[in-house]
Amino acid sequence: MRINSFVCGPLTVEINEGKIISVIEGYVKKGKSKQEVIDYADAVVMPGLVDVHVHLDEPGRTQWEGFYTGTRAAAAGGVTTVVDMPLNNHPTTVSMETLKLKLEAAENKIYVDVGFWGGLIPENALNTSILEGLLNAGVLGLKSFMCPSGINDFPMTTLHHIKEGLSVLARYRRPLLVHAEKQHHSKNHLDHNDKGDHRAYLTYLNTRPPSWEEAAIKELIGVTQHTRIGGSLEGAHVHIAHLSDSSASLDLIKEAKSHGDSVSVETCPHYLAFSSEGIPNGDTRFKCSPPIRDAYNKKKLWEAVLEGHIDLLSSDHSPTVPGLKLLEEGDFLKAWGGISSLQFDLPVTWSSGKKYGLTLEQLSLLWSKKPATFAGLEAKGAIAVGNHADIVVWHPEQEFDLNDDYPVFLKHPGLSAYMGKRLSGEVLDTFVRGNLVFKKGKHAPAACGIPILAK
Ligand SMILES: NC(=O)N[C@H]1NC(=O)NC1=O
Numbered sequence: 001m002r003i004n005s006f007v008c009g010p011l012t013v014e015i016n017e018g019k020i021i022s023v024i025e026g027y028v029k030k031g032k033s034k035q036e037v038i039d040y041a042d043a044v045v046m047p048g049l050v051d052v053h054v055h056l057d058e059p060g061r062t063q064w065e066g067f068y069t070g071t072r073a074a075a076a077g078g079v080t081t082v083v084d085m086p087l088n089n090h091p092t093t094v095s096m097e098t099l100k101l102k103l104e105a106a107e108n109k110i111y112v113d114v115g116f117w118g119g120l121i122p123e124n125a126l127n128t129s130i131l132e133g134l135l136n137a138g139v140l141g142l143k144s145f146m147c148p149s150g151i152n153d154f155p156m157t158t159l160h161h162i163k164e165g166l167s168v169l170a171r172y173r174r175p176l177l178v179h180a181e182k183q184h185h186s187k188n189h190l191d192h193n194d195k196g197d198h199r200a201y202l203t204y205l206n207t208r209p210p211s212w213e214e215a216a217i218k219e220l221i222g223v224t225q226h227t228r229i230g231g232s233l234e235g236a237h238v239h240i241a242h243l244s245d246s247s248a249s250l251d252l253i254k255e256a257k258s259h260g261d262s263v264s265v266e267t268c269p270h271y272l273a274f275s276s277e278g279i280p281n282g283d284t285r286f287k288c289s290p291p292i293r294d295a296y297n298k299k300k301l302w303e304a305v306l307e308g309h310i311d312l313l314s315s316d317h318s319p320t321v322p323g324l325k326l327l328e329e330g331d332f333l334k335a336w337g338g339i340s341s342l343q344f345d346l347p348v349t350w351s352s353g354k355k356y357g358l359t360l361e362q363l364s365l366l367w368s369k370k371p372a373t374f375a376g377l378e379a380k381g382a383i384a385v386g387n388h389a390d391i392v393v394w395h396p397e398q399e400f401d402l403n404d405d406y407p408v409f410l411k412h413p414g415l416s417a418y419m420g421k422r423l424s425g426e427v428l429d430t431f432v433r434g435n436l437v438f439k440k441g442k443h444a445p446a447a448c449g450i451p452i453l454a455k
Pocket residue numbers: 055087088149150151179287288289290316318337338339
């Protein structure tokens with residue numbers, strides 16, 4: 001099969017047996033006989049997105065999302081690989097046995113390729129053989145929380161657990177992703193028992209100040225110094241999930257990187273597209289942790305992205321059921337924290353980013369090459385000879401309204417914070433390993449995604 005496209009000049013990508021076999025500047029008019037040629041004219045052909053932070057919640061909470069709905073939404077949004085988080089599913093993915101349950105649940109249901117993070121919790125951190133079993137079974141790395149996760153069977157880890165986990169991960173050369181917020185009480189800090197207006201977003205924002213992120217990251221940086229070349233944790237890598245604070249927390253990460261620590265950081269579209277000032281009273285679709293901060297913070301976060309201080313983007317797609325989002329009560333303190341977004345990674349990032357000067361090359365690095373490399377997926381994330389033919393074809397300038405008529409494939413479309421927005425950048429077609437999994441608004445009849453296991 002050949003794909004022709006005209007972006008920065010004509011381009012032809014040749015695909016055979018799921019892999020890219022040539023990338024040629026210019027249109028190749030004559031191919032082998034019987035070879036299928038798709039001409040995309042002036043649409044953009046880019047590597048499919050690799051979303052390394054997605055909660056698919058199956059098994060156990062399929063009513064929240066699920067492999068079928070989540071990966072169909074991913075395919076419709078040009079996301080060709082997702083890496084599933086070890087929590088919100090039940091049981092959580094914290095052992096070889098629970099990973100097996102994930103794999104069984106995913107069978108014949110996934111429309112894009114799916115990798116898995118395992119969970120680092122106190123129990124397995126203190127039992128190396130459980131962790132080794134989980135890593136040997138193929139999780140791409142581990143994830144832990146420095147504050148309560150909101151899920152009973154996923155307890156938070158202390159720095160001691162994190163160090164234990166890193167010493168195992170160092171041998172496997174796989175990363176630890178950390179939810180870096182550390183609860184502490186300060187003078188202005190209102191906690192959940194205080195009587196602020198629960199429908200006001202500011203009440204919630206004040207319960208999770210930037211100093212929570214700063215405190216957690218400061219502790220982590222004390223550990224990442226040992227990941228430097230020659231250090232006691234050489235080979236280990238710490239990745240800070242969903243950074244929201246673009247001030248002191250970011251400065252700490254920059255400093256650690258300047259010393260050669262093996263550390264990276266992601267942020268998410270909701271921190272780049274929204275600001276606290278614009279969140280309506282009672283609209284709990286916008287509740288997440290760490291919280292969406294003010295417009296100045298957002299601007300600084302975009303600057304950090306464009307200057308390369310933020311390594312990659314991910315969705316932290318974390319949906320739930322309408323009942324737990326408490327939309328009617330609009331109670332920001334009691335509602336589930338998590339933003340539903342997976343299908344909109346590409347248009348949301350583009351619509352917001354182009355106002356700040358984001359280029360297509362940067363977009364592609366942040367959403368494909370960098371996350372693929374981070375997760376150890378060498379054959380993904382770039383249109384290059386030998387790579388998987390994971391491709392999104394899209395029209396960056398095509399605008400659309402996310403209204404009730406728009407085909408949203410997520411389990412609960414109405415819960416997404418992006419509904420009602422006008423976005424720029426419509427996906428035409430999505431290929432996963434050469435299979436056309438989404439074409440002009442329709443999915444392929446069969447789910448041809450495969451699970452990705454580390455060797
Ligand atoms: N458990 C879970 O998905 N938590 C996520 N939700 C959110 O808003 N931040 C998270 O870490």
